[in-house]
Amino acid sequence: MPVEPLSQKEIEERLAELPGWSVDGDRLARSYRLGSHFAATAMVVHIAQVQEELDHHSDLTLGYNTISLTVNTHSVGGAITELDFALARRVEDLAPGHGAS
Numbered sequence: 001m002p003v004e005p006l007s008q009k010e011i012e013e014r015l016a017e018l019p020g021w022s023v024d025g026d027r028l029a030r031s032y033r034l035g036s037h038f039a040a041t042a043m044v045v046h047i048a049q050v051q052e053e054l055d056h057h058s059d060l061t062l063g064y065n066t067i068s069l070t071v072n073t074h075s076v077g078g079a080i081t082e083l084d085f086a087l088a089r090r091v092e093d094l095a096p097g098h099g100a101s
Contacts, residue, residue: 005079027070
């Protein structure tokens, strides 16, 4: 089944189920603050594994104890799709406390 861009309404409905996530330009975005640099680094490794499983990759930025992600689907011109939300849900499941910010 081909991937299709989501409408603004579909994006808003899905965002309501993912507190902390937002739209930044043409991308889904989320930042996390963890207890230490090691914890943030470990989460990056876990996110990388999920991205490989889904064959869908975000831009990830690692700070001292923070992680920032942005994602969209390049194959549909950089629009937000269900693939982006699938990745966001999986990342959220990894987050300490399911939604640390």
